[in-house]
Amino acid sequence: MAEKEPTIADAPGGAVAALVAQFAGPDELVEAASQVRDAGYRYWDTHTPYPIHGMDRAMGIRPTVLPWMVLAGGVAGAAAALLMQWWMNAVDYPYIISGKPLFSLPAFIPVTFELIVLFSALTAFVGVLALNQLPQLWHPVFQSRRFARATSDGFFLSIEARDPKFEESRAAELLQSAGAVAIDVCRMPATGREVPTGVYWGVATLAILAILPPLGVAWYRSGAKKLPRIHPILDMDAQPKYRAQAFNPLFPGGMASRPAVPGTIAQGEMDENTALYLGKLGEQWVDEFPVPVSMEAVQRGRERFNIYCAPCHGLTGEGDGMVSQRATRRAEPNWVPPLSLHAEPVRVQPVGQLYNTVTNGIRTMPPYASQISVEDRWAIVLYVKALQRSQHATLDDVPEEMREKLR
Amino acid sequence: MSTITLPAEDNTTDDPRRRAPLTMGGQTLTSITETVARIAERPRPPRAWYVAFAVSSTLTAALILAAIYLIAVGVGVWGNNVPVAWAFDIVNFVFWVGIGHAGTLISAILFLFRQRWRTSVNRFAEAMTIFAVICAGIFPAIHIGRVWFVYWLAPYVNQMAVWPNFRSPLLWDVFAVGTYATVSLLFWYLGMIPDLATLRDRATSRVRRIAYGIFALGWRGSGRQWHRYERAYMLLAGLATPLVLSVHSVVSFDFAVSVVPGWHTTIFPPYFVAGAIFSGFAMVVTLMVPARAFFGLKDLVTLRHLENMNKVILATGCMVGYAYSIEFFIAWYGGNPYEQFAFINRAFGPYTWAYWIMVTCNVVAPQAFWFKKVRTTPWMMVIVCILVNIGMWFERFVIVVTSLSRDYLPSAWEYYRPTAVDITMLLGSFGLFFTLFLLFCRYLPMVAMAEVKAVLPHHHAAGDWQTPAPAEPHANGESHQGIRYPDQVSEGH
Numbered sequence: 001m002a003e004k005e006p007t008i009a010d011a012p013g014g015a016v017a018a019l020v021a022q023f024a025g026p027d028e029l030v031e032a033a034s035q036v037r038d039a040g041y042r043y044w045d046t047h048t049p050y051p052i053h054g055m056d057r058a059m060g061i062r063p064t065v066l067p068w069m070v071l072a073g074g075v076a077g078a079a080a081a082l083l084m085q086w087w088m089n090a091v092d093y094p095y096i097i098s099g100k101p102l103f104s105l106p107a108f109i110p111v112t113f114e115l116i117v118l119f120s121a122l123t124a125f126v127g128v129l130a131l132n133q134l135p136q137l138w139h140p141v142f143q144s145r146r147f148a149r150a151t152s153d154g155f156f157l158s159i160e161a162r163d164p165k166f167e168e169s170r171a172a173e174l175l176q177s178a179g180a181v182a183i184d185v186c187r188m189p190a191t192g193r194e195v196p197t198g199v200y201w202g203v204a205t206l207a208i209l210a211i212l213p214p215l216g217v218a219w220y221r222s223g224a225k226k227l228p229r230i231h232p233i234l235d236m237d238a239q240p241k242y243r244a245q246a247f248n249p250l251f252p253g254g255m256a257s258r259p260a261v262p263g264t265i266a267q268g269e270m271d272e273n274t275a276l277y278l279g280k281l282g283e284q285w286v287d288e289f290p291v292p293v294s295m296e297a298v299q300r301g302r303e304r305f306n307i308y309c310a311p312c313h314g315l316t317g318e319g320d321g322m323v324s325q326r327a328t329r330r331a332e333p334n335w336v337p338p339l340s341l342h343a344e345p346v347r348v349q350p351v352g353q354l355y356n357t358v359t360n361g362i363r364t365m366p367p368y369a370s371q372i373s374v375e376d377r378w379a380i381v382l383y384v385k386a387l388q389r390s391q392h393a394t395l396d397d398v399p400e401e402m403r404e405k406l407r
Numbered sequence: 408m409s410t411i412t413l414p415a416e417d418n419t420t421d422d423p424r425r426r427a428p429l430t431m432g433g434q435t436l437t438s439i440t441e442t443v444a445r446i447a448e449r450p451r452p453p454r455a456w457y458v459a460f461a462v463s464s465t466l467t468a469a470l471i472l473a474a475i476y477l478i479a480v481g482v483g484v485w486g487n488n489v490p491v492a493w494a495f496d497i498v499n500f501v502f503w504v505g506i507g508h509a510g511t512l513i514s515a516i517l518f519l520f521r522q523r524w525r526t527s528v529n530r531f532a533e534a535m536t537i538f539a540v541i542c543a544g545i546f547p548a549i550h551i552g553r554v555w556f557v558y559w560l561a562p563y564v565n566q567m568a569v570w571p572n573f574r575s576p577l578l579w580d581v582f583a584v585g586t587y588a589t590v591s592l593l594f595w596y597l598g599m600i601p602d603l604a605t606l607r608d609r610a611t612s613r614v615r616r617i618a619y620g621i622f623a624l625g626w627r628g629s630g631r632q633w634h635r636y637e638r639a640y641m642l643l644a645g646l647a648t649p650l651v652l653s654v655h656s657v658v659s660f661d662f663a664v665s666v667v668p669g670w671h672t673t674i675f676p677p678y679f680v681a682g683a684i685f686s687g688f689a690m691v692v693t694l695m696v697p698a699r700a701f702f703g704l705k706d707l708v709t710l711r712h713l714e715n716m717n718k719v720i721l722a723t724g725c726m727v728g729y730a731y732s733i734e735f736f737i738a739w740y741g742g743n744p745y746e747q748f749a750f751i752n753r754a755f756g757p758y759t760w761a762y763w764i765m766v767t768c769n770v771v772a773p774q775a776f777w778f779k780k781v782r783t784t785p786w787m788m789v790i791v792c793i794l795v796n797i798g799m800w801f802e803r804f805v806i807v808v809t810s811l812s813r814d815y816l817p818s819a820w821e822y823y824r825p826t827a828v829d830i831t832m833l834l835g836s837f838g839l840f841f842t843l844f845l846l847f848c849r850y851l852p853m854v855a856m857a858e859v860k861a862v863l864p865h866h867h868a869a870g871d872w873q874t875p876a877p878a879e880p881h882a883n884g885e886s887h888q889g890i891r892y893p894d895q896v897s898e899g900h
Contacts, residue, residue, distance in 0.1 A: 055634075061630065089574070107573065108573055111573055114579075117586055117649070117650045120642070124639045125597060132632045132636070137621070232555075
């Protein structure tokens with residue numbers, strides 16, 4: 001076929017970027033490829049609609065490293081899967097199931113296998129694109145109109161101008177002698193490779209619009225908010241029921257809560273021993289503890305006090321707990337600072353009144369009846385009395401043998 | 408040189424002196440491109456396409472509405488209730504995942520076994536895989552009830568400071584199906600890049616050139632690209648092969664690892680995989696027969712392709728039948744009274760109708776494929792394949808529902824009935840599947856052109872068939888007609 005002179009098509013444009021030669025068929029292309037390879041070019045390639053057997057050898061292509069990359073991906077997948085399952089199920093959040101070891105390899109194999117395949121496949125996919133330098137939407141060979149057949153039924157060979165040995169006339173000669181049926185000269189576009197500015201603006205606008213929603217969410221979620229966070233999905237927030245104190249048209253008077261049936265007492269509200277449960281005898285606050293007073297009770301009271309009371313009242317009961325300090329510093333408008341437990345009005349209160357305050361709350365202090373048992377509330381009162389005593393003690397309160405030390 | 412006198416249109420007869428041609432009608436590189444690319448290029452598809460699309464998109468809309476209703480009201484709109492806590496949702500999930508398996512089998516396993524006939528059907532079957540996995544993925548996602556917490560399935564760092572339990576088969580399922588969907592998509596897309604480049608290079612409008620051009624990634628079909636591409640394709644096939652076997656095994660673990668009689672059997676993994684391939688091939692044939700007729704692909708997807716798939720259906724159908732009988736044998740041989748009850752109840756209990764539909768469709772119907780007449784007559788094979796699809800759906804129904812409806816606690820026994828929402832979602836999932844499929848037929852290359860070209864007689868291992876006629880050199884690229892290979896079958900050369 002070499003005897004027939006190929007046509008050389010050239011189009012206006014910038015510098016020569018590549019020569020694209022068409023060949024009659026796969027066998028001719030393989031033959032030409034070995035000639036171009038022998039001529040010592042580096043930046044050249046064949047273009048065919050399907051992979052041609054023997055082309056690798058004709059072009060002198062060395063085996064790709066892709067399989068090794070995929071192997072590395074698979075090993076990484078196995079390591080990631082085993083480490084993940086070991087860390088999550090045996091270390092950070094141990095699940096005890098059927099008395100099996102926390103790290104039970106047989107049960108971890110399915111996920112390990114899947115991640116080996118996943119990591120390997122992703123490596124193979126990303127690897128083949130990266131090694132092939134794809135995506136690459138522009139390439140000089142696309143300048144050739146004939147080249148469109150390379151993906152259908154044409155067989156092409158291209159030599160790029162960036163090759164150090166490239167010289168247009170000699171390369172064309174080589175392609176002609178190798179049997180090219182047509183040669184196209186591909187040039188760089190005269191105006192340079194420019195993307196229309198509209199595309200840039202469009203992409204920039206889309207990018208900014210895409211960033212706005214996550215930024216809004218991040219802004220909303222950062223910092224303290226006075227209102228509860230937004231629930232897009234109400235889950236169990238909205239329940240079809242009547243809440244206490246709500247209006248209910250079903251009952252006379254519109255009360256949602258039902259009053260107790262006269263002459264009955266609800267379970268757990270049998271407060272016959274009013275001294276114990278209410279801190280009262282008739283209308284009088286009790287002045288004596290209705291529970292046994294002991295060292296254990298004081299210790300228990302201290303423990304409960306430090307848990308429930310100290311955050312506001314402070315460990316000594318001065319009213320300087322952390323919550324109180326912070327609220328004062330921030331000048332919270334609705335904050336009523338707790339009274340010092342050592343202030344005169346508190347000190348003179350009978351124990352029944354102190355008990356009542358713990359039980360039902362006072363001013364902004366909430367009731368603790370639902371959180372602290374009756375016995376513990378009395379223990380706290382006992383500890384409060386001990387605290388008050390400690391802050392207003394005289395030498396006479398100390399055992400005689402210790403007085404000398406303190407004097 | 409003597410010429411064998413076989414009818415030119417018959418490639419289903421095996422003659423030891425030749426290799427049966429994989430394509431008919433004297434295909435050339437050009438004609439393959441034309442046949443396949445024209446389908447995606449023509450401005451208006453056949454009227455049948457519009458009719459089918461109208462029906463399938465209506466069903467898809469019904470699926471979406473039913474799903475919204477389900478999410479808004481709760482899973483109580485389904486018929487599921489204790490003891491049958493899994494029903495249509497899981498039946499449909501397993502059914503669709505199984506359908507998907509044929510695609511991976513054709514594209515990966517047959518590739519590794521060097522079954523060249525796969526090239527005409529693999530694109531089609533892989534697309535089917537993707538769409539089937541999409542349909543499958545919907546059901547487990549919405550059956551969790553609070554679908555907006557579906558991300559709890561993933562092991563992510565969370566403020567609750569807990570991690571998922573990796574010893575649960577349900578979590579293996581998340582990883583298996585997720586990996587399967589990802590790898591199938593990569594495999595499908597990688598295989599399609601050269602063909603998208605063909606569509607790009609043939610595009611006549613700017614929009615098409617840009618759209619196909621972006622997805623073709625600038626593919627130039629270069630020798631160096633093909634070298635790595637072929638290696639990557641082989642690696643992906645090698646990875647997808649064990650993957651496809653693992654996925655349905657893991658799906659079967661959802662049942663087999665439990666202690667419910669009728670589920671707790673070691674035969675489940677191989678039995679599920681065989682059933683998946685069985686149902687998947689049946690679906691490929693069901694879709695392929697009308698598609699090749701409507702889109703003029705009869706020369707590329709020949710009767711031989713269909714016959715080969717029908718043979719696979721026959722083989723896997725027999726495996727499934729064997730599994731049904733061995734389950735009964737093990738129930739008797741194992742001496743476990745609960746297991747024995749479960750299987751007798753399956754065949755003769757309240758769901759006896761479902762069981763015998765399953766046996767008739769899955770075991771009896773494919774026996775028709777012993778006859779070559781049935782294997783090579785399109786309308787007959789479609790009937791058998793539709794029966795197989797019905798049977799395989801009922802197989803999952805029988806497994807899931809019969810075992811649960813009669814569990815260990817007789818006081819809780821209940822007869823499961825699907826609701827209208829259940830049935831709408833089942834039909835709707837078919838609508839979604841066919842909608843995606845019709846869009847695929849309309850816009851993407853339905854046959855892997857580059858792969859079919861590579862197995863044209865001249866182009867695979869030398870000397871199989873016939874040397875090409877001396878190609879006529881074409882100085883002018885526009886009039887170049889490709890290299891023509893004679894289609895006469897001849898004995899050696």
